[in-house]
Amino acid sequence: MRIGIGLPAAVPGTDAAGIGRWAAESEERGFRSLGVLDRLVYDNLDPLVALAAAAACTERVELLTTVLNIGYRRNPVVLAKQIDSVERLSGGRLTVGLGMGGWPEDYHASGVEMTKRGALFESTLDTMRQVWRGELSGACGPIPALPPGRPQVLLAGVVPAGFVRAARLADGWVAPSFGLEVLNEGVATVRREWSRAGREGRPRIVVERYFCLGSRAAETAESYVAHYYGAEFLPRVRLDAITDESRLCEEIGRLSEAGADDLVLFPCSGSPEQIGLLADALDKTAGESEKEAPR
Numbered sequence: 001m002r003i004g005i006g007l008p009a010a011v012p013g014t015d016a017a018g019i020g021r022w023a024a025e026s027e028e029r030g031f032r033s034l035g036v037l038d039r040l041v042y043d044n045l046d047p048l049v050a051l052a053a054a055a056a057c058t059e060r061v062e063l064l065t066t067v068l069n070i071g072y073r074r075n076p077v078v079l080a081k082q083i084d085s086v087e088r089l090s091g092g093r094l095t096v097g098l099g100m101g102g103w104p105e106d107y108h109a110s111g112v113e114m115t116k117r118g119a120l121f122e123s124t125l126d127t128m129r130q131v132w133r134g135e136l137s138g139a140c141g142p143i144p145a146l147p148p149g150r151p152q153v154l155l156a157g158v159v160p161a162g163f164v165r166a167a168r169l170a171d172g173w174v175a176p177s178f179g180l181e182v183l184n185e186g187v188a189t190v191r192r193e194w195s196r197a198g199r200e201g202r203p204r205i206v207v208e209r210y211f212c213l214g215s216r217a218a219e220t221a222e223s224y225v226a227h228y229y230g231a232e233f234l235p236r237v238r239l240d241a242i243t244d245e246s247r248l249c250e251e252i253g254r255l256s257e258a259g260a261d262d263l264v265l266f267p268c269s270g271s272p273e274q275i276g277l278l279a280d281a282l283d284k285t286a287g288e289s290e291k292e293a294p295r
Contacts, residue, residue: 001256004033004064005278006208006266007054010044011224014270019045022272023054026061029279033062033095035208035264038069040106042228048082055090063094066174066208066264067156069101071117072110076124080131081143087151097174097206098125099156118161125153125169154206158182160189167193172204177266178233178240180254183207187259207260209251211242212268213277218243224268241268248278249285 005026008014023034034054036047051063063086073079087094100117101107107114130136134145155166156174163186166173173190175183187205194203212221221241226234242248242265255263267274 001252001260002032002262003252003282004035004062004262004264005031005275006035006037006066006264007050008267008270008274009047009050010037010039010042010228011267011270012043012227016045018270018272019050019053020057022275023061024057025272025275027058029275031061031279033064033262033264034058035064035066035266037266038065038067038099038101039103040069040072040101041103041109048086051094052086052089055086055093058093059091061093063090064206064264065095065097066206067097067099067154069099069103069106070124071100071114071121072107072112073124074110074112076127077131077136079124080128083128083151084132084143084146087146092147092150095152095154097154097156098170099174118165122165122169152204154204158186163189164193166190167199167203168197170203172206172261175205175207175260177208177210178237180240180258183255183258183260191259204262205260206262206264207255207258208264208266209240209242209255210237210268211248211265211274211278213243213245213248213274213281221268245281245284248281252285 007019007022009019026034036050038047047065047068054063070079083096100121104114131143132146134142136143153170154172154174155170157165158176167190173186175186190203210221210225221243222238225237225241229237242251265278
């Protein structure tokens with residue numbers, strides 16, 4: 001299982017100017033990917049802007065949106081151009097995890113109704129792929145096509161239709177940041193629908209977890225998760241948050257056994273020391289199991 005680290009782009013109070021340094025150090029410490037979250041009405045950076053900053057400061061690490069919410073972004077051509085730009089800036093390292101977005105205030109602020117979202121989602125994805133294939137032309141010619149299959153697309157969703165959509169229209173599925181049962185159900189369903197659709201290979205499965213290590217880790221994690229998710233989801237997300245090395249080792253084992261190909265660990269603190277604390281903990285975990293560091 002490949003292990004990545006999230007950018008602190010959605011941690012309130014984080015110095016935005018330090019995103020590039022966070023990305024560079026994370027690549028240096030061997031993380032396989034850099035993930036980013038998406039909210040509209042919240043104290044966070046736009047995910048594509050954050051990944052563009054990360055792209056400028058790195059050379060090898062994969063860039064992931066887990067996920068970019070497209071349900072309330074009303075112009076799919078503009079969005080496709082933005083994604084295309086990050087893909088080019090990064091030298092082909094972008095993987096876009098896409099979701100509908102479940103925060104009502106984000107839809108309200110965008111003037112978009114939360115109805116008929118499935119059909120709109122599929123239409124948006126189809127239009128974006130037309131742009132990436134170079135099928136949209138203007139007076140001076142088309143927007144240049146990206147290489148076939150780029151960027152890689154993953155889809156989120158925790159209802160049956162979402163699992164089917166990920167298997168039918170994408171390269172894999174992005175699981176939520178909590179709930180082992182949801183992960184198990186999603187992996188089984190997406191793989192089954194993938195085979196049913198006659199697709200070769202297997203879908204990529206990416207899962208997320210929140211983490212905080214070091215002094216006052218549990219307190220910091222609870223405070224952040226409560227702020228981000230609110231009282232309704234706090235108990236579920238808090239249950240799967242990682243705040244010590246033993247839990248990290250346990251969670252890696254559980255998620256790998258469940259079939260995850262990638263684990264992205266999102267920080268609950270914007271302190272750069274979290275990069276080293278997590279990297280050291282992963283190295284220690286790998287050393288104790290006499291295996292190569294799983295990053």
